[in-house]
Amino acid sequence: MAKFLKKGDKGTPGINTASLPDIVFMILMFFMVSTSMRQTDRMVNVKLPEATEVIRLERKDLACYIFIGTPSIQYQKEFGTDSRIQLNDSFRNTSDIRDFIAAEREALNEVDREFMTVSLKIDENTRMGIVTDVKQELRRCSALKIMYAARKTVTH
Amino acid sequence: MASKKTPEINGGSMADISFLMLIFFLMVSTMDPETGLSRRLPPMPPEDAQVEDLKVNRRNMLDVKINSRNGVMAGGTVILSDAQLEEIVIEFLTNPADRSDLPSKTMKTIEGFGEYPVSDGVISLQNDRQSSYSKYVEIQNVLVRAINKVRNDFAVAHFGETYEELNAEQQEIVGEAIPNRISEAEPLDVTNK
Numbered sequence: 001m002a003k004f005l006k007k008g009d010k011g012t013p014g015i016n017t018a019s020l021p022d023i024v025f026m027i028l029m030f031f032m033v034s035t036s037m038r039q040t041d042r043m044v045n046v047k048l049p050e051a052t053e054v055i056r057l058e059r060k061d062l063a064c065y066i067f068i069g070t071p072s073i074q075y076q077k078e079f080g081t082d083s084r085i086q087l088n089d090s091f092r093n094t095s096d097i098r099d100f101i102a103a104e105r106e107a108l109n110e111v112d113r114e115f116m117t118v119s120l121k122i123d124e125n126t127r128m129g130i131v132t133d134v135k136q137e138l139r140r141c142s143a144l145k146i147m148y149a150a151r152k153t154v155t156h
Numbered sequence: 157m158a159s160k161k162t163p164e165i166n167g168g169s170m171a172d173i174s175f176l177m178l179i180f181f182l183m184v185s186t187m188d189p190e191t192g193l194s195r196r197l198p199p200m201p202p203e204d205a206q207v208e209d210l211k212v213n214r215r216n217m218l219d220v221k222i223n224s225r226n227g228v229m230a231g232g233t234v235i236l237s238d239a240q241l242e243e244i245v246i247e248f249l250t251n252p253a254d255r256s257d258l259p260s261k262t263m264k265t266i267e268g269f270g271e272y273p274v275s276d277g278v279i280s281l282q283n284d285r286q287s288s289y290s291k292y293v294e295i296q297n298v299l300v301r302a303i304n305k306v307r308n309d310f311a312v313a314h315f316g317e318t319y320e321e322l323n324a325e326q327q328e329i330v331g332e333a334i335p336n337r338i339s340e341a342e343p344l345d346v347t348n349k
Binding site for chain 1: 167168170171173174175177178181182184185186190191192193194195196197198199200222283284285286287288289290292293294296297300301304340
């Protein structure tokens with residue numbers, strides 16, 4: 001009996017946590033590399049359409065984003081459920097796109113300005129009317145390089 | 157001289173600090189995949205310019221129309237499936253039998269390759285204001301897929317490798333031989349026509 005009691009006194013040895021910071025730092029590094037900073041709060045619901053032939057956006061720093069979709073639930077009281085355009089952090093009209101593009105262009109290097117890509121993040125249930133209006137406005141301010149953001153899927 | 161050793165810094169809270177940073181980055185970053193279909197819009201014609209009738213030969217145009225109920229029509233035939241549209245587009249781009257109602261070809265000298273009959277075909281995509289965006293992207297996707305397929309066939313036939321495997325120079329040659337001519341036409345009300 002005494003033999004057993006002796007053993008029980010030892011207790012479970014503590015786990016060495018010295019490498020825990022290293023592991024957590026590793027995860028941290030992974031997230032810092034693989035993700036990008038969220039620039040704006042999403043105020044519209046955007047579920048991107050699917051496509052198989054998508055290509056990757058080469059220069060993320062040269063991209064500016066236009067979101068189109070139905071307002072999120074907390075904004076629906078004020079703005080309704082019709083598709084709206086979101087530029088930066090507010091709901092805007094097509095006529096505001098010109099200023100938005102001008103500001104985005106101003107923020108870029110002079111060399112990079114012609115390579116600016118407008119990424120259109122549009123909800124898949126949006127009607128084409130508003131999309132066409134935006135496209136026409138983009139043509140008017142000669143931001144011609146556009147990208148229809150889409151999720152990549154394997155061939156169905 | 158009594159030398160006192162520098163006391164070791166306690167690293168026990170390091171894990172907590174790094175966890176805090178990890179949580180912070182998880183909150184502020186997104187993992188949005190930045191992928192999509194790249195397009196180039198045609199420049200806006202000047203306001204005072206007269207609406208000029210583009211002298212594009214009828215045979216060189218493939219009209220793809222999407223109506224308000226997401227029905228698709230290409231070159232006068234109703235499209236029921238993506239595969240059917242893909243077939244039509246591929247036939248339009250290659251015109252293998254040199255039919256007179258499909259696009260003409262122009263001999264063009266491609267640097268580093270030689271002469272190749274390049275198709276003059278232009279695909280014009282039109283949509284109604286009521287068509288849904290998902291259908292529009294789907295059709296765009298089919299058009300790109302058809303072009304990629306033709307490019308791939310060309311690459312295999314002339315270089316013996318798929319388009320993906322070619323180097324940048326060869327890809328450029330293929331791109332010149334089979335140009336990506338999808339025109340985002342002036343908006344039209346398709347249903348009223």
